[in-house]
Amino acid sequence: MLEIKDLHATVGDKEILKGINLTIKAGEIHAVMGPNGAGKSTLSYVLAGREGYEVTSGDVLYKGENLLDLSPDERACRGIFLAFQYPVEIPGVASATFLKTAYNAQRKFRGESEVDAMEFLKLVREKTKELDIKDDMLKRAVNVGFSGGEKKRNEVLQMSLLEPDLMLLDETDSGLDIDALKIAADGVNRLRSPERAGLIITHYQRLLDYIVPDFVHVLADGKIVKSGDKSLALELEEKGYAALSAA
Amino acid sequence: MKNLTPLAQTYLDRFDAARRSLPGHASPAVTALRESGLARFKALDFPGRKVEEWRFTNLSPLTKGIEAMEAPATSLPVAEFKTPHVMTFINGRFSHANSALGELPKGLTLTSFASELDAGNSTLLESDAEDSRAVVALNTAFMEDGFVLTAAENTTLDTSILIRFVSLDGTADNARHMRNIIRLGKNATVTLLEEHAGADGHAYFANPVTDIALEEGARLNHYKFQAESNTAFHLATTDCEVPAGAHYENFSLSTGARLSRNEITTRITGDKALSSLNGAYLIRGHQHCDTTTITRHLVPENESKQVYKGILDDDAQGVFQGKIQIVPDAQKVSGDQLSRALLLSDRASVAVKPELEIHADDVKCSHGASSGELDEDALFYLQSRGIDGKTARKMLIDAFLADVLDEITDEAVRSFFAAITARWMEEV
Ligand SMILES: Nc1ncnc2c1ncn2[C@@H]1O[C@H](COP(=O)(O)OP(=O)(O)OP(=O)(O)O)[C@@H](O)[C@H]1O
Ligand SMILES: [Mg+2]
Numbered sequence: 060m061l062e063i064k065d066l067h068a069t070v071g072d073k074e075i076l077k078g079i080n081l082t083i084k085a086g087e088i089h090a091v092m093g094p095n096g097a098g099k100s101t102l103s104y105v106l107a108g109r110e111g112y113e114v115t116s117g118d119v120l121y122k123g124e125n126l127l128d129l130s131p132d133e134r135a136c137r138g139i140f141l142a143f144q145y146p147v148e149i150p151g152v153a154s155a156t157f158l159k160t161a162y163n164a165q166r167k168f169r170g171e172s173e174v175d176a177m178e179f180l181k182l183v184r185e186k187t188k189e190l191d192i193k194d195d196m197l198k199r200a201v202n203v204g205f206s207g208g209e210k211k212r213n214e215v216l217q218m219s220l221l222e223p224d225l226m227l228l229d230e231t232d233s234g235l236d237i238d239a240l241k242i243a244a245d246g247v248n249r250l251r252s253p254e255r256a257g258l259i260i261t262h263y264q265r266l267l268d269y270i271v272p273d274f275v276h277v278l279a280d281g282k283i284v285k286s287g288d289k290s291l292a293l294e295l296e297e298k299g300y301a302a303l304s305a306a
Numbered sequence: 307m308k309n310l311t312p313l314a315q316t317y318l319d320r321f322d323a324a325r326r327s328l329p330g331h332a333s334p335a336v337t338a339l340r341e342s343g344l345a346r347f348k349a350l351d352f353p354g355r356k357v358e359e360w361r362f363t364n365l366s367p368l369t370k371g372i373e374a375m376e377a378p379a380t381s382l383p384v385a386e387f388k389t390p391h392v393m394t395f396i397n398g399r400f401s402h403a404n405s406a407l408g409e410l411p412k413g414l415t416l417t418s419f420a421s422e423l424d425a426g427n428s429t430l431l432e433s434d435a436e437d438s439r440a441v442v443a444l445n446t447a448f449m450e451d452g453f454v455l456t457a458a459e460n461t462t463l464d465t466s467i468l469i470r471f472v473s474l475d476g477t478a479d480n481a482r483h484m485r486n487i488i489r490l491g492k493n494a495t496v497t498l499l500e501e502h503a504g505a506d507g508h509a510y511f512a513n514p515v516t517d518i519a520l521e522e523g524a525r526l527n528h529y530k531f532q533a534e535s536n537t538a539f540h541l542a543t544t545d546c547e548v549p550a551g552a553h554y555e556n557f558s559l560s561t562g563a564r565l566s567r568n569e570i571t572t573r574i575t576g577d578k579a580l581s582s583l584n585g586a587y588l589i590r591g592h593q594h595c596d597t598t599t600i601t602r603h604l605v606p607e608n609e610s611k612q613v614y615k616g617i618l619d620d621d622a623q624g625v626f627q628g629k630i631q632i633v634p635d636a637q638k639v640s641g642d643q644l645s646r647a648l649l650l651s652d653r654a655s656v657a658v659k660p661e662l663e664i665h666a667d668d669v670k671c672s673h674g675a676s677s678g679e680l681d682e683d684a685l686f687y688l689q690s691r692g693i694d695g696k697t698a699r700k701m702l703i704d705a706f707l708a709d710v711l712d713e714i715t716d717e718a719v720r721s722f723f724a725a726i727t728a729r730w731m732e733e734v
Contacts, residue, residue: 107690110682135692147687151705160701161691168692200705201687217691 060085060225060256061106061126066117068105074115075101077281083225086253090267090292091260093278094300099260100144102278103229106258107141108134121225135161136168138224142214142231144260149201154213157201158183162220186219189249191242207234215246222250226257232266244269264296277303311369314351318344321447328450330423339428343446350440362625362657363567363596368511368539372480375537377507379475387499387722391416391467397474398482399451404470413458414496416467419485420451430454430487431517441541445515449485452514456487457494459521466497466527466716471512473504473535480510487517490524497527497716502542503562504535511539512563518546518554522576525553529719531726534562536591541567548608550576557714558585559723560595561730567596567625577607584612584713586723588730590619598627603639606666610640615710616647617703618654619734629661630671637668647677648706650734700731 061083068076075098083089093099104112106119108131119126126134149157162182163173174182187194192212202210211234218226226247232240247257247270259270267275267289275291276283277300285291285303295303310318321344330336352369353360382404385392390408393416394401400418407416422430437443453469471484490496502512512534520526526546534540540563548554558568572581587595601610616624626645647656660673680702688698707727714720 107686109686109690130695131686131689132692132694132698135690141690143687143690147681147683149681149684149687149702149705151708152688152701157688157691157701160697161688161693164694164697165692221691 060122061258062118062120064118064120066105066119067115068101069113069115070101070111075281076105078117079278079281079283081276081283083256083258085256087273088251088257088259088270090272090275091258091278092262092275092292092295097278098281099278100229103141103227103258103260106227107131107139132164135221136165139227140218140221140223140225141227142211142218142229144229144233146202146210146214148203148205150203152201153197154199154201155180155183155197158197158217158220161217165221183220186216190216190219190246191239192216208236208239211235212239212243215243219246219250224255226250226255226259228257228259228261230260230262232261232263240266241269264292267292279303310348310351312371313369314347316371317444317448318348324448328448329420330426330428333423333426333428335426335428336423339431340447343443346438346443347440347447350438350443353440359598359627362627362659363565363594365565367565372509372511372539374480375507375509377475377505380505382472382474383503385468385470385501387466387468387501387718389466389468389718391465392470393453393467394470394472395451395484396472398484411461411463413461413491413494414463415454415456417454418451419449419454419487422454423449439543441513442515442543445483445485445513445543448481448483449515450483452485452487454487455496455498456489457491457496457524459491460493461491462495463497466499466718468499468501470501470503471514472501473508473510473512473538475508482510482512482514484512484514485517486514488519488526490520490526492521493523494521495525497529497719499529499531499719501531501533502540503533504538506536508535509537510535512541514542516542516544518544520546520548520552520554522549523551526555527716527719528554528556529714529716530556530558530568531723532558532560532562532566532568534566536562536564536593538563539565542569544568544570546570546572546581548572548574548576548579548581551578552576553580553582555582555715556584557719557723558597559726560585560587561589561726563593563595565594567598569598569600571600571602572610573602573604574608574610575604577605579608581610582612582713583610584710585614586707586710586727587614587616587624588727589616589622589624590733592621594623594625596625596627598625600629601631601641603630603632603636603641606635606637606639608639610642612643612645613710613713614645615707616656617650617706618647618656619650621651621653623654624656625658626656626675627659627661628673629663630673631663632666632669632671634665636666639666640670642671643673645675646706648703649677649679652679699734703731703734
């Protein structure tokens with residue numbers, strides 16, 4: 060589904076990604092861990108197509124196509140979803156309007172008919188219930204005044220609604236309370252299927268108890284320095300990254 | 307004596323011939339008024355940039371003289387805003403054929419200013435003789451028409467009145483010196499929408515002066531849509547007196563003109579009075595739009611509010627000058643002012659000058675001003691959900707404007723203005 064080959068990327072004039080190689084097949088969940096400032100969010104932004112994150116060399120193929128040629132909205136419509144580490148507040152744009160616009164934009168892209176307000180509301184209500192999100196959030200402006208945890212739940216809500224093929228989660232667990240973590244993980248697990256894949260960035264092993272990954276990678280200083288199965292996460296939890304670089 | 311600007315000189319040269327055909331020429335009182343206006347204008351000339359109030363608006367493209375442009379005359383566009391009360395002025399003159407005043411309530415009169423002048427009715431203009439503003443003085447010398455609206459005590463009109471000022475050509479004597487008078491009696495309520503329009507490519511100078519006096523408890527919803535030709539100049543001056551319990555609500559939506567200025571002065575002279583001045587300007591290309599407000603709290607216990615928002619694309623320039631004056635002893639007054647600009651291009655700019663002159667201590671005043679670009683993070687966030695760039699930009703621009711349009715009390719006008727702003731954004 061996703062093939063990253065020797066990816067180098069700069070932000071400003073600074074090289075942040077220094078040769079990433081990573082292949083994610085349909086049905087797989089990959090966890091990425093690593094110290095602060097290693098370039099994890101940068102990788103997720105490059106995949107989502109954020110301006111200012113310049114790819115200087117390397118390739119990224121998504122479903123066999125060159126991903127880097129596509130605009131962020133085209134990537135989203137083709138099934139890539141990034142749950143932001145820091146979801147953005149958008150004053151003046153009601154959450155419900157935002158969700159409906161995004162949902163219909165993706166339907167339109169797939170050649171499906173747009174859903175009307177009533178139908179959409181029904182659909183969102185189902186999801187908010189699953190994710191234990193208060194409905195009044197839909198009336199509020201996107202993320203404005205939301206608590207840290209509420210913002211993260213809102214990311215999962217959007218993902219559940221848009222049902223992406225490739226989920227990119229950037230520290231969706233940080234800021235969530237224990238119950239919310241479980242609910243959010245359930246949301247992700249509901250989407251897991253042989254046709255879908257996920258890249259989950261986290262600092263904590265705990266999330267991986269709920270969303271069990273097929274592979275775990277360590278990203279440090281812009282490179283993947285170690286890969287393994289889920290036991291790698293446990294090992295890191297115990298010994299930290301320092302032990303890894305000493306080894 | 308210093309030389310006058312070329313345009314000022316043409317006005318002086320033209321006056322003698324013009325006054326013989328201007329309305330009220332048979333009335334000595336009107337003639338005296340015109341002469342005093344001309345004398346003041348001659349002494350003042352158009353304001354240059356050394357005049358503090360005009361520092362940010364350079365009138366030289368106007369004052370060097372308007373070039374008549376080759377543009378075919380157009381026909382009157384159908385009014386988009388629907389109401390049974392429509393008064394139309396074409397090329398600066400009342401057009402009976404294109405007006406439909408409908409059934410107005412008893413106590414409410416709507417007439418043309420030219421007919422009032424021809425009837426020698428100069429008492430409408432008492433205060434004019436001392437006015438030291440050049441464009442007002444020029445208007446006094448050359449005023450040719452406009453609307454006169456009076457409402458007797460307790461008169462209420464539920465539907466809005468639409469006043470259209472439409473320029474259909476931009477040739478020859480390409481100036482429109484409109485003079486409008488509004489007088490609302492005690493507890494009278496009226497809603498009025500002015501439309502100022504001209505087809506792009508026509509060059510002319512619109513110089514409307516509007517004089518408003520409300521009596522106690524009166525309410526005027528005064529809306530204006532300025533969509534002049536993209537080669538026109540529009541310098542509007544509005545004065546309103548707001549006494550006890552009266553409420554003046556003004557909303558100006560500006561999308562037109564090459565250079566425009568909307569100057570509003572309110573004098574708050576009673577307790578529980580409210581002056582609410584709001585507006586939005588949407589400009590692009592090389593348009594220049596100046597909003598200047600002067601709010602004077604002359605007695606205690608009243609309120610003023612202002613919210614102005616601008617969206618500027620390309621090389622457009624915006625100006626906001628807002629002065630709030632609170633005289634000594636005008637205690638328990640509240641005055642709020644907010645001006646925000648959204649710059650869609652890095653060549654667009656806005657100059658903002660809030661001025662608070664507060665001489666009383668028990669008052670609540672605030673002003674805020676900001677200008678900035680579209681939030682790139684928000685744009686990316688929307689796009690990352692599948693919303694295309696153009697739609698995402700529109701959503702953010704809409705969000706920026708939404709709360710200022712909410713200041714419009716009249717629902718029909720609010721949705722009319724929302725439709726216009728939406729259309730403007732189609733071209734962003
Ligand atoms: N706009 C920018 N200009 C300069 N440097 C930047 C910019 N954005 C990010 N960086 C730098 O890039 C590096 C990688 O940042 P990134 O956010 O990808 O780290 P991360 O691995 O996600 O860290 P964390 O675990 O703290 O979230 C950091 O050193 C950061 O300071
Ligand atoms: Mg990060």
